Amino acid sequence: MVDSAKIAIKAGNGGDGVVHFYRGRFVPKGGPDGGDGGKGGNVYIETDTNLSTLDHFAFRQSLEAKNGHPGGKSKSSGAAGDDLHIKVPLGTVVTFTKPTGEEKVIDFDKEGMGELVAKAGRGGRGNWRFRSSRNTTPIEAETGEAGEGWQVEMDLKLLADVGLVGLPNVGKSTLLSILSNARPKVADYEFTTLEPNLGVLRLPSDKSIVIADIPGLIEGASEGKGLGIRFLRHVERTKLIVHLLALKNGEEDLSVDEAIEKLTANYKTIRKELSAYAKELTKKKEIVVINKIDLLPAKNVDGIVAGLLKNKIKVIKLSSGTLAGLPDLKKALSRSVK
Known part of the structure; x- marks a missing residue:
């Protein structure tokens, strides 16, 4: 029985915005239309009454949500990354730490409990967001924001009378x-x-x-x-x-x-x-x-x-x-x- 586990978790990065200019049959030099990157996936931890151990983490070192997709042409935004849902048994105490010393502890002691534990990165803006009267052909776009990451220590404390x-x-x-x-x-x-x-x-x-x-x-x-x-x-x-x-x-x-x-x-x-x-x-x-x-x-x-x-x-x-x-x-x- 595995009743403790240490893993790294990370939310998805936002997708990059793109630089693109509209090109049509009769429009050889159209304006900027690079789309925004999609938001990354969040990480949630949720209780599951069908679980009684942390065995499923025994050989895992890290878990990551999906990254957002980059933007496209025609001002189209990239698809968002899939969220990650981590299941734990009732009675799991999870300690989150960062290299900066930041720490938080959540006790997953209730049936149906779920918490957002790592926030996804925003998608970067495409070049059409930077157009202006002074800059009609912007060639800049943002990279996606990094998703939040934590080192996680899980300890299962049995819920018994x-x-x-x-x-x-x-x-x-x-x-x-x-x-x-x-x-x-x-x-x-x-x-x-x-x-x-x-x-x-x-x-x-x-x-x-x-x-x-x-x-x-x-x-x-x-x-x-x-x-x-x-x-x-x-x-x-x-x-x-x-x-x-x-x-x-x-x-x-x-x-x-x-x-x-x-x-x-x-x-x-x-x-x-x-x-x-x-x-x-x-x-x-x-x-x-x-x-x-x-x-x-x-x-x-x-x-x-x-x-x-x-x-x-x-x-x-x-x-x-x-x-x-x-x-x-x-x-x-x-x-x-x-």
Whole structure:
């Protein structure tokens, strides 16, 4: 999945005006009739709900609208250049820069949104525009105006109601597949998920909740470690964070106190990375879920939950394997996402 791209965009140049003099069968030396050049094509960026990635920009370095055509004889204007319409998925943030330091940012976060982002150059005037009583045979014409150009950086930030976060291999992708119709790759090793996945949870009330499975984060992610900040930005637009906790394979036999200590440390690791990337992320509503409880000794589960609560971490118990706790999680999601 390509979720960032850098390209150059340029509007079309105006067509050149021409120098021409009318010549007819009985008019060997007619007056000026060189036409104006046509306007170049504008560049527009528009949202497209059929797109979900920036893959179509992966091997593109530049995109240009068509130039205007030169003017003709008999005062005829050149044809205008075709406009360029660039399609992007919802949630694309586009930063435009020029060598002069000029910069603008547009967030394409609405369905049907379209913006003129690079203005076309005007066509140059033909020589008939320069005729006067003092200059009846002008031999000057204008070149077309250059179209506007920008260096463009696109960053896709998924538009989801809920973001699933947690360390690698805590069961985020499995949970997404259970809650929705998404079918992400699932395996019992870290970093199975290398790109965000989206799914839709449909509730009996006809309410729909869009859920994003954010690839596993590790300590130092905000500084680029692991899969780094490439995926942290996808959490920014979510209304709710669902933070999954789980013990790794081989940790199931830890004592209750050891499990509480381990899970608390894991929780703090992710919260620290979210805060380091953007403090606003830690202010979002959060549901904490302890997953894979079916792999823990049954007598330990309640003690672990109570211990986490003492550490101010209130959790919902869940087993993605047996679906225990799934109704409670769905109810919490329905209440939290308005």
